[in-house]
Amino acid sequence: MNTPATSLHYHNRQKRAGSSVAPTRENGSYGYKNKDFNNGSFNNEDEEPTNGRLDHSHSRNISPPPKHRHSHRKKRYQRSRSRSRSRSSSVERDSRRNSSSKYGYSWDKTHGRTVSEYEVRVHALSTQLAMAQSQIVGLENELHNIRNHASELDHRLLGSQQENHSLKSQNSEIINVMTTLKAGVESLTKEKNELLFAHEDVKVQAEAQRVDINNKEEQLARLNDRNSVLSQKCVDLLNLSNSSKQRAEASEAELDQLRPHHSALQNKLVGIEEEHRAYAIRIATFEKRENLWINEKTMLEKKVRELQASEVNYKKEIQQRVATQKQMEAEVLRSTKIELEGPQLEHLKALHSVVESLHAHHRSEMSQVKYKLQSLLNQKSKGDAKKGSTEERSTTTTRSTRNSVG
Structure with missing residues (x-):
């Protein structure tokens, strides 16, 4: 697996070795069909240009859950x-x-302990997200370096092509000069031969012709020296053109070697972006579940407080009624010592029946209150069990995602 550090070390080593890479032009993108390196951005169909930077707004919106x-x-x-x-x-x-x-x-207390564990898990997920973002930044920097290297190779190729064109033009000029010089040399040799043949006939003009011949010989020597220098330059230019061709071939070979590495990095970047989207979706679902659990907890606490208050009020009423009942029983005991008449006895019987009905009513109300409390406690235990199962599921999912990222 190639990391950004190893790839950068490889490119720096290639630069120190002096190997130049010249990409080939294919449809104006130098072999890269899906990327635009000239504008400094990626131009995929599914991606937006970022000019070599990542949008970390999603990482800023992640906040730890509120403290209880x-x-x-x-x-x-x-x-x-x-x-x-x-x-x-x-x-x-x-x-x-x-x-x-x-x-x-x-x-x-146990609920607070589970909330702290959930905060630890959210912190771990945020750290994993930051690591994935740092890997994405490293890959983008590596792609940016490759893009700069490709642009440098493009400039080198253009410079070598221009130099080759200028060398060809100079070579054509030198050939033309050489042809003219050859023609001049041939004409001079012909004139020399004519003068030698006419030397016997024209003795009077010998001195003048001799001076002219000396001048012509000096001019010919200069032309010969110039011709030798130009021929040496032609040889040097030919060697330079051959070396430029060899460098162009080497740069093309190196570019062919970099293309599969670039495609692998692009595929890896796409996979990391998909994992990042999956992490964002999971974090959103965890936040929704946390809000639902907090609302359920507040509702249950409110119901428990109401039931506790009602239980206290019922106990106070029962104590008051027990006290009144004791007073009434004491009055009944006092009245039994005295001989009661018919209407007083009926009044006592009515009071006794009222007390018995009150006892039965309060017993039924207390049983209803106990049943409601038991149902609320059962609902709370079920909610805690569901929360524990969901937390176990979240831990298993985080472990699987860590293994996949590793």
Whole structure:
């Protein structure tokens, strides 16, 4: 697996070795059909140009879940209730403590522990997302370096082509000069031969012709020297053109080697983007579930507080009615010592029937309250079980995603 560090080391080593790469032009994109390196951006059909930068707005919108502060409010509420209950008897406080421990009202500690675990998991997911984003940034930097390298190779190829064209034009000019020089040399040799043949006939003009011949010989020597220099330049230019051709072939071969590496990096970038989208969707679902659990928890706490308040009120009413019943029984006992007449006896019987009906009514109300409390506790236990199962599922999914990324 090629990492951005190894690929950058490879490109730097190629630059230090002096190997130049010249990409071939194919449809104006130098062999890259789906990428535009000239404008400094990617032009895929499914991607938007980012000018070599990533949009990290999605990572800024991720915030940790809110802290649960209900425990402090509950403690204050319990302290205020304890002050109000301090006036009651110790028996009533002991009965309330037993009832609260019986129904298990101290359950928010375990819930706080699960919320902290959920925050740790969200933090781990955010770190994984940051690592994936750093990998994407490294890959984009590597692609940017490859793009710059391809542009440099393009400039080198254009410069070599222009140099080759200029060398060809100079070569044609040199050939023309050489042809003219050859023609001049031939004409001079002909004139020399004619002068030698006419030397015997024209002795009077020998001195003048001799001076002219000396001048011509000097000019010919200069032309010969120039011709030798130009021929040496032609040889050097031919060697330079051959070396430029060899460099162009080497650059084309290196470009062919870089193309599969570029396609592999592009496929890897697409896979990382798909994983990033999947992580974003999972985080959104986790936030929705967390909001639903918080709403359910607040509703259940509200119902439990209402039921506790109603239970306290019912207990107070029952105590008051028991006290009144005791008073009535004491009055009945006092009245039994005295001889009662007919209407007083009927009144006592009516009072006794009223007391019995009140006892039955309060027993039914207490049974209904206990049934409601039991149903609410069952709903709470079911909600905790569902929350634990969903948390286990989320942990398994995070482990699978970590293994896939690794």
